[in-house]
Amino acid sequence: MPLFDVYPLYDVTPIKAKDILVYDDQGTEYLDLYGGHAVISIGHSHPTYVSKISEQLENLGFYSNSIKNPLQMALAEKLGHLSSCEDYHLFLCNSGAEANENALKLASFYTGKKKVIAFKNGFHGRTSAAVAVTDNPKIIAPINAQQEVVFVDLGDVEAVEIALQSGEVCAVIVEGIQGIGGLDEASTDFYQKLSALCKQYGALYIADEIQCGYGRTGDFFAFQRHGITPDVISLAKGMGNGFPIGGILIHPNIKASFGLLGTTFGGNHLACAAALAVLEVMENENLMQNVRNVSTYFVEKASSITSVKQIKGRGLMLGLEFDFPIAELRKQLIFEHHIFTGSAKDPNILRILPPLTIQKAHIDAFFEALQTVLKNLT
Structure with missing residues (x-):
């Protein structure tokens, strides 16, 4: 085949x-x-990474998220400490696309709204909502195009505010540094004004840190240079060093309810062991x-x-x-x-x-x- x-x-x-x-x-x-x-x-x-995964596999590779998994708790604590996001809550999934999918879904649940503002040349994944907020018509199938998305130029505060004035926007999603789009980053002034506008109009600020996060810029997250506090932070890629894992960090103002988010494989024992090994090496070295x-x-x-x-x-x-x-x-x-x-x-x-x-x-x-x-x- x-x-x-x-x-x-x-x-x-x-x-x-x-x-x-x-x-x-x-x-x-x-x-x-x-x-x-x-x-x-x-x-x-x-060697630390190989050892931690091998050791975990010898004990328990997977079990359902319907039971307690101490590795998830350990990962949340370690990640909060190294990223300085201790007060956020962690939801684990399997990939960057899933992270953004869940971030957008959460924003819509929380606000009761359905429009999203995204940025030209941005890339957020290939699943339904994630690809809809990606600026690449070639990979947006007709079924994805049903999403209500407004694309604006990165750095254009005025265009963002005009789009927010409809009162129908649940989220603004932005990469800390655009990856596939060409390594563009706006000014600190722009990100701070964007954050303020989200608060003013009741939209969630989703910081896509899937490629630019996890220490890649020299800060744990790229947005931290700009002194802002996103509502949701999406992460993946470097999180598992090759083992599939992703997640979102959720501001404590956003409360969970049963059935809001869910996953079968997300945060499984092997994935958490891999992610813990990554953080251990990042800190120790x-x-x-x-x-x-x-x-x-x-x-x-x-x-x-x-x-x-x-x-x-x-x-x-x-x-x-x-x-x-x-x-x-x-x-x-x-x-x-x-x-x-x-x-x-x-x-x-x-x-x-x-x-x-x-x-x-x-x-x-x-x-x-x-x-x-x-x-x-x-």
């Missing part, structure tokens, strides 16, 4: 990985500067400080390359903008220099999303390869 043809695939078959290095079935070593779409946060096959240090070094190196028009994003969520499409550049990086990188909606942006464990020597290797490829392309 063939697989359903979804993605264009590079002819590389990874079979093993360690920290920031990946090995294919031919024994070729690759430098991973993409982390599998920003998923690998603490590096591949970290001071990975957010490492992000800040190596990001500064990366930006300094990138700034010296004349063909880099702009460096977008922050931390280890970075985009190098060139004045030409990067498809061939990316292809040469992977096949001639064995370095994984990413692309964005803007064809001229090379996306960099490595594990948070990356070191300066890895960055040196990348820029040496990049300079060689750029010479070949000119």
Whole structure:
């Protein structure tokens, strides 16, 4: 039985990985500067991570959410401590799309309203409500288009307020830094005004931290730079370091009721063990400080390359903008220099999303390869 043809695939078959290095079935070593779409946060096959999951599997891999799971409680406590969101409540699911789906559903339940404000070039997932608030008509099926969504430009406070004045908006959903859209981030003034408008008009502020959260910017969450308090925070990707887990953090003003949200696999024992291991490594190895240090070094190196028009994003969520499409550049990086990188909606942006464990020597290797490829392309 063939697989359903979804993605264009590079002819590389990874079979093993360690920290920031990946090995294919031919024994070729690759430098991973993409982390599998920003998923690998603490590096591949970290010994603490492997040990915690293996130990949990030997005891109990799964049981129903109808019984107590102490690992969920431990995860909520640890996550609250490291993120400085101790007063929020945690709901666990399996993916980023599910996290946003539940965040939007919760906002509609809580407010009794059904319209949503989202931002152009945003991406929030492929499930029904999540894809409806994603600015990509190609992946919105007719059944998804029934959602009532208003798209505005990121940074346009006036357009947001005009849309809110209808009194029918349940939520505004915004990425801390747009990922696939091109690493754009608005000003602190914009996010603060957006938060104030949500309070004024009774809409929930949903901070999508699925790609930009979990230490990737050097802060635990990207929104924390702007001094705001979202009503709901969605998270996934780096949360499990490859094990499927997602969740939403819910402000304590929003009260739960039976049947409001639910999940079969969300927050299962193995997923929680993986997520706890990630937080343990992040804390013990001071990975957010490492992000800040190596990001500064990366930006300094990138700034010296004349063909880099702009460096977008922050931390280890970075985009190098060139004045030409990067498809061939990316292809040469992977096949001639064995370095994984990413692309964005803007064809001229090379996306960099490595594990948070990356070191300066890895960055040196990348820029040496990049300079060689750029010479070949000119």
